[in-house]
Amino acid sequence: MAKTKQCTLNQTASEAMASWRQQVSQGAVEPFEAAQQIVRRLGAHFSEEGDCHLGFWAPELSHLSESPAQVYLEIFTPLEEVEFRAGQQNVSARLERVPVLLDGEFCWAVVGGMIAGQRERCGSFYWLKYQDEHGLWQTLRDPLAYSLPFGASSPAEAYDMAQLHSQRTDLSYFAQLTGKAGKDGIITQTGPVNILQLHPGTSTAQGTLEGLTEHYQKLAQKITQKEPLTPAESAYLGYDAVQLMPVEPTIEFEAGLAFWQCDSTEPGQCQIKLKAPDMTNWGYDVMTLGSPSVAATVLGSKRPDELVDLIATLHTFPGQPIRVIFDIVYGHTDNQAPQYLSQVYFSGDNMYGKNLNYRHPLVRAILLEMQRRKSNYGVDGVRVDGAQDFKIWDPITEQLYHDDDYLKCMSDLPVEVGSNIFRPWMIFEDGRPWPRDDWELSSTYREVTRQQPDIVQWGPLTFAHNTPYLFTFWLSKWWRVREIAEVGSHWITGCANHDTLRRGTQVDPKEPINTYLGATLPKIFRRAYNNPASHLLDYAMLPGIPMEFINANVEAPWSFMRNIDDRYGVKVMAEEAWFTHWAIRSQDYQQPDHFKRIKQRGFTELSELRDFLHKLMAFVDITAYDLKAITQLIQALPTSADKKLDSTAALKSLARDWMDDVHDYCNVCHWLDDLDAEQSQYFSRLRDFRRARPSLRNNLNLEQGDYFDYLHPSEGAVIYVGLRQLRDSNEQLLFIANMAGAPREVTPQNLPIPNLAQSGWQVALNTPGLTHVDFSGPLYISDSEGVLFSRTLVG
Numbered sequence: 176m177a178k179t180k181q182c183t184l185n186q187t188a189s190e191a192m193a194s195w196r197q198q199v200s201q202g203a204v205e206p207f208e209a210a211q212q213i214v215r216r217l218g219a220h221f222s223e224e225g226d227c228h229l230g231f232w233a234p235e236l237s238h239l240s241e242s243p244a245q246v247y248l249e250i251f252t253p254l255e256e257v258e259f260r261a262g263q264q265n266v267s268a269r270l271e272r273v274p275v276l277l278d279g280e281f282c283w284a285v286v287g288g289m290i291a292g293q294r295e296r297c298g299s300f301y302w303l304k305y306q307d308e309h310g311l312w313q314t315l316r317d318p319l320a321y322s323l324p325f326g327a328s329s330p331a332e333a334y335d336m337a338q339l340h341s342q343r344t345d346l347s348y349f350a351q352l353t354g355k356a357g358k359d360g361i362i363t364q365t366g367p368v369n370i371l372q373l374h375p376g377t378s379t380a381q382g383t384l385e386g387l388t389e390h391y392q393k394l395a396q397k398i399t400q401k402e403p404l405t406p407a408e409s410a411y412l413g414y415d416a417v418q419l420m421p422v423e424p425t426i427e428f429e430a431g432l433a434f435w436q437c438d439s440t441e442p443g444q445c446q447i448k449l450k451a452p453d454m455t456n457w458g459y460d461v462m463t464l465g466s467p468s469v470a471a472t473v474l475g476s477k478r479p480d481e482l483v484d485l486i487a488t489l490h491t492f493p494g495q496p497i498r499v500i501f502d503i504v505y506g507h508t509d510n511q512a513p514q515y516l517s518q519v520y521f522s523g524d525n526m527y528g529k530n531l532n533y534r535h536p537l538v539r540a541i542l543l544e545m546q547r548r549k550s551n552y553g554v555d556g557v558r559v560d561g562a563q564d565f566k567i568w569d570p571i572t573e574q575l576y577h578d579d580d581y582l583k584c585m586s587d588l589p590v591e592v593g594s595n596i597f598r599p600w601m602i603f604e605d606g607r608p609w610p611r612d613d614w615e616l617s618s619t620y621r622e623v624t625r626q627q628p629d630i631v632q633w634g635p636l637t638f639a640h641n642t643p644y645l646f647t648f649w650l651s652k653w654w655r656v657r658e659i660a661e662v663g664s665h666w667i668t669g670c671a672n673h674d675t676l677r678r679g680t681q682v683d684p685k686e687p688i689n690t691y692l693g694a695t696l697p698k699i700f701r702r703a704y705n706n707p708a709s710h711l712l713d714y715a716m717l718p719g720i721p722m723e724f725i726n727a728n729v730e731a732p733w734s735f736m737r738n739i740d741d742r743y744g745v746k747v748m749a750e751e752a753w754f755t756h757w758a759i760r761s762q763d764y765q766q767p768d769h770f771k772r773i774k775q776r777g778f779t780e781l782s783e784l785r786d787f788l789h790k791l792m793a794f795v796d797i798t799a800y801d802l803k804a805i806t807q808l809i810q811a812l813p814t815s816a817d818k819k820l821d822s823t824a825a826l827k828s829l830a831r832d833w834m835d836d837v838h839d840y841c842n843v844c845h846w847l848d849d850l851d852a853e854q855s856q857y858f859s860r861l862r863d864f865r866r867a868r869p870s871l872r873n874n875l876n877l878e879q880g881d882y883f884d885y886l887h888p889s890e891g892a893v894i895y896v897g898l899r900q901l902r903d904s905n906e907q908l909l910f911i912a913n914m915a916g917a918p919r920e921v922t923p924q925n926l927p928i929p930n931l932a933q934s935g936w937q938v939a940l941n942t943p944g945l946t947h948v949d950f951s952g953p954l955y956i957s958d959s960e961g962v963l964f965s966r967t968l969v970g
Contacts, residue, residue, distance in 0.1 A: 180288040182250050182271045182299070185226060188285035192216065192230065193278040210540035213281075217541070218319035218467075219301065219333045227289040227333050231303055232537055233315055234280045234517050238308055246305040248273040248284055251330060251437070251447065257297040259324060259477035263450045268300075270437070270445045275303070291335035292322055294342075294480045300330035316515050319544060320465045324477035326452040327424040327465045328515065329435035334479065340593065343483050345490035345553065349595035355629065361589050363598040364555050366631060367415030367498055368866045369714075370722040372672055374420045374458065375473040376736075378725055380844035384422070385475035388485040391492065398493050406855035407847035410728045413862030416498035417489065418558060418722070420673060421458035422473055422482065423504065423549075424465045426511045428454065429741035430827075451477070455738045455838040457673060459560060461504045462512040463520070463531070467548035479552075486553045498555035500602070505531065505542050506564030522568060526610065527561075533578050534567050543584055550590045554599050559585060562605035562623060562632075577607060579626055586627055601630040602667060606638045615640070624665045634659055634666030634719060641675045644703035646687040649893045649914035653885060659717050660875045660883045660897070668719040671704040671727035677735050679704070680754040689915050691958035700757045701730040707857060707942035708912040708961040714861040715940060715963045716883070716897045716910040718874045721865065728858070731846040732758035736838045744830035745802060749795045751837070752788035755781065759840075769840050772832035777818045787818075802826065853943045860940060870903040882928045885914075892916030894956070898928050905968050909936060911954070912961025923950045923964065935966035 196213055203209035217230040229248065239245050254267040275282040282303070292298025303315035320331030354362035379386035394408055404412070427434075434452050439445040452471045469479045489497040507527040512520070522532040532538045550557060562582060566575045586601045603623045608614050620632050635655040642648055649656070659668060684696055692699040692706075704727040713721040726733040734754050740747060763769055764781040778784040790812065791805070798804040802823040809820050820826055865871055875881040875897075882898040897910040909931075911921060924933055936950040941962040948954060948962050956962075 179252050179254070179269065179290060181269075182252070182273050182286050182288040184273050184275075185285040185287060186276070188226065188228075189276040189283050192228065192283040192285065193276050193281070196278055196281055196283070206536035207539060210536040211543070214319070214537070214540045214544040217544070218317055218321070219331065221291045221333070221335055221337070225287070225291070227286045227291070227299075229275075229284045229286060229301070231275075231282050231315060231317070232280060232541070233282060233303065233305070234519050235307065235313070235315070236277065236282060236305055237280050239277060239305060244274075246275060246277065246282060246303065248275055248286065248301055249304045249330075250286070250289060251300040251445075252288075252290055253297050253299075253447075254444070257449070259297070260475065261449075261451065263448070266447050266449055268437075268445055268447050270439060270442055272304075272442050289333050291338070292332045292478075293335050293338055294476075294478050298322070298333045298335070300332050302330045316464060318464050318466070318516060318541060319548065320468050321548070322479055323424055323465045323468045324471050324474070325434040325449055326427050326454075326471055327462060327468075328427055328433070331465065331468075339480055339483060342480075343487050343553070343592075345487040346593050346595075348490040348496055349553070349592045349597070352595065352597050354597065357598070361596055361598055363629060364498075364600045366556070366600045366720055368869065368872070369414050369720060369862060370416045370418050370500065370667070371411065371414040371728075372418045372420065372722055372724045374673065374726070375422060376455065376458075377731075377733075377838065377842045380842065381475060382473070382842065383475035384469070384473050384481040384485045388481065388488050391485070391488050391497075395488070395493050405847075406850035406852050407729065409855050409859050410725065410847075410850065413859050413866070414497065414723075415495075415866065416500050416556060418500040418502055418556075421461065421502050421504050421560070422469050423458075423461045424468060424470045425454055425456040425458065425472070426460045426462050426509045426737075426739055427452070428739045429511070455736050455834060457677075457736045458502070459504055460509050460737055462515065463505070463508040463542075463545070464512065464515045466503075466505075466545040482552050490553070499553070500556035500558055500600075501549060501552075501554045502558045502560060503546060503549065504560045505546065506559070506561035507531070525564065527564075530564075530566065533565060533581050539581065539584075543588060546585060547588050547590075550588065550599060551592065553592045554590060556600040556602065557585070558602040558604065560604055562603040563607035563609055577622070579623070582623060583627060586630060601627070602632070603630060604633045604638065606633070609639070620666065621662070628665075631665045631667060631720060634663055634668050636670050637667050637672060637675070637722065639674050640678055641670050642679055642682055642686075642703075643670050643706065643709065643915075644679070644689055644692060644699050646689045646915060648689075649895075650885070650889065656712075656717075656895075657883065659719060661877065662874060663717060663719040664872055664874045666719040667722050668713050668717055669722045670709060671724045672722065673724065673733065676704060676724065676727060676733040680732075680734060680757040681750060682757075683753060684756055689958070691916060695760065696756050697758060697760050697763075701727075702959060705730055706959050707854065708914055708959045710858060710861055711910070711912055711940065711942060711961045711963060712895060712914070714865045715871070715908060716895075716899065718872055720872065725843055726841065729843050729846050729850060731843045732841050734758065734837050734841060736834055736841070738831050738834035738838070740830070740834075741827060743800075744834070745791070745805070745826050746795050746800050748830040748833045749788060749792040751833075752785070752792045754837075755785045755788060763840075766845075768845070770836045771839075772836050773829075776829060776832065777814075783814070787812075851943070857940075857943050864940060868901055868904050870901050871899075875899060880930070884927075886921070886927075889916070890919065892919040892956075892958070894919060894921060896926055896928065898931065900968065902968075907932070907966050907968055908939070909950075909964040909966075910961070911956065911963075912942075913956040913958050915958060918955055918957040920953050920955050922953045923962075932966060936964040937966065939963045939965040 275284040289299040322332035322334040436448040509528040886894040893914040
């Protein structure tokens with residue numbers, strides 16, 4: 176490793192930063208206007224000369240203005256190579272203290288000698304140390320850090336973002352972007368035809384962005400060489416865009432398992448014990464700190480370049496570029512966040528943890544700056560998780576209000592890649608008034624689109640609670656399906672996503688299950704969310720933008736995953752008792768690679784595990800989640816001694832093993848060999864059909880000849896029928912599908928559709944297994960079967 180220089184403060188340059196900040200604050204009309212400019216310089220940025228410009232907003236430091244010696248940068252520069260792929264290592268480093276320039280609630284430092292991190296080089300690590308009013312030394316982390324290879328609670332790595340972007344291979348893609356130009360001349364990207372949702376931790380065997388990149392590169396090579404694709408490979412293709420579930424740093428182990436341990440607090444040479452972060456998480460348990468960085472757990476190399484590599488691979492995909500959508504979480508933050516961020520960031524509790532303080536000008540600006548920096552990786556679209564949770568408290572009226580102005584600010588943020596500036600396409604998950612008791616009835620799913628006509632929202636069959644394996648689902652939800660037909664052009668459609676699958680496995684099977692879907696609960700569940708008829712409905716009849724989830728597509732299980740929860744981990748495990756019925760078959764459980772940790776604890780049979788989890792669920796309920804009482808009840812069970820569950824610590828350890836086993840079990844790599852080739856080809860044809868007909872996104876025109884209804888009386892089956900006119904392809908489409916229930920005979924030409932043409936119809940698509948399809952003859956349509964006819968319009 177090359178010899179490193181000592182770090183030194185450039186006093187003059189630091190004073191210039193403080194002077195600039197003061198001028199901005201004094202010249203701004205509103206505090207938020209000033210904050211928006213100031214936050215651009217917070218964090219760590221390298222100049223062309225190689226100095227590192229660092230800025231912190233720290234209200235905690237305002238009392239130190241007269242005592243600058245009580246605050247300094249602590250900088251760690253490795254003196255030997257850091258092996259980022261190692262599980263654990265010891266590294267020699269130089270620990271230095273560098274003074275900072277105090278500027279009210281801000282501090283600035285222009286530092287020479289810091290190493291800029293790059294793909295093949297470890298940079299210097301930094302955080303701020305200060306002495307509080309009680310004389311205790313505290314640590315202030317950089318909330319706008321670009322690189323956190325050892326987790327959000329460890330020091331940030333100073334990273335060369337300019338160098339990262341200079342090496343990307345998709346710059347020509349951005350130069351050719353088109354879209355609707357705003358008043359400022361900046362274009363906003365148009366939405367995709369369809370979307371594939373991916374969880375980076377379970378979408379490939381590697382469980383990393385690097386693994387996803389390699390997978391798409393192999394697919395690109397096969398397409399270029401015109402090699403046939405397997406059903407497993409086809410499941411990733413045919414989409415205009417992929418939506419990555421959150422890749423922000425997630426919460427860490429509550430029991431205090433540190434990934435960064437330094438043997439000294441004094442300047443000089445030190446030894447740092449490094450451990451690769453090994454949290455498992457579904458992505459939505461964030462603590463906001465370090466949101467511009469990429470979670471270390473989804474980076475095989477622990478370098479942020481992996482995210483750019485994936486984006487560039489998708490943007491340069493042969494045939495047609497695949498766009499990239501980020502899923503961001505700023506509507507709430509976890510209860511861990513106050514350990515690392517100033518209290519001014521928060522404004523009370525909510526059902527997920529903490530509300531963020533959007534009313535504070537600097538907090539508001541920092542959160543938007545986090546989004547901007549993350550989007551600058553080169554994103555095409557942004558999905559905002561839980562947009563209904565962006566609320567502000569009005570002390571005058573003593574009421575909470577939705578902060579729709581903030582949502583508009585999110586939409587207005589431009590992305591900068593090289594010399595290209597554009598705005599990404601926006602998706603808002605907004606089910607207000609959720610979680611109010613009447614939310615299912617009262618949610619319009621159009622509150623944001625009414626104010627921002629160019630964005631889209633998650634639709635009513637996509638938001639949270641949907642169970643298409645129940646007999647009454649497609650009939651009881653008819654009013655919502657009809658709404659999609661009439662006003663769904665700006666909705667994301669489809670029943671399968673990270674929320675619906677997770678909640679679906681928590682339903683008691685005593686509910687009226689649609690047994691026509693399959694002979695076992697796992698078969699019923701998988702077919703319900705990867706259903707030929709519902710996909711035909713989404714892709715060939717309804718407006719909007721269909722979204723699919725890779726785990727549903729390949730019929731892999733999915734669940735809530737979070738192995739760090741010391742306080743509620745046992746409760747979460749208990750709540751997954753029904754998962755063992757919906758998602759695990761006996762033959763799956765017996766596979767050597769599945770549930771290895773749980774089996775080592777004595778649960779060698781699935782039936783035994785199910786029995787234990789149901790008892791645990793009951794104990795959680797009757798004790799109001801008193802872990803000591805639960806432990807005593809478990810010890811009274813006949814088999815408790817075999818499992819060594821004799822303490823709360825043992826229960827917590829079991830909960831972590833459960834989460835780690837479930838995370839491994841849900842990886843799609845275990846399920847790819849079981850895909851049906853005929854069904855895979857059918858789904859590929861569906862996606863191609865939609866992409867060739869962009870006008871299918873538009874609402875049905877029910878007053879001008881379009882038609883959509885279900886057959887009355889139902890006679891034991893829910894048969895949806897529809898008719899659409901497509902002017903762009905000069906054709907008419909006739910849709911018939913058995914959404915749920917017993918087989919039923921239907922004659923297309925006799926359908927009760929006004930002015931239905933009696934000739935010219937050809938089969939465009941039909942689900943696998945549906946045979947002898949003819950417009951004039953009777954069709955015998957079973958559950959999950961359907962057909963789409965087409966005819967050329969005359970005149």
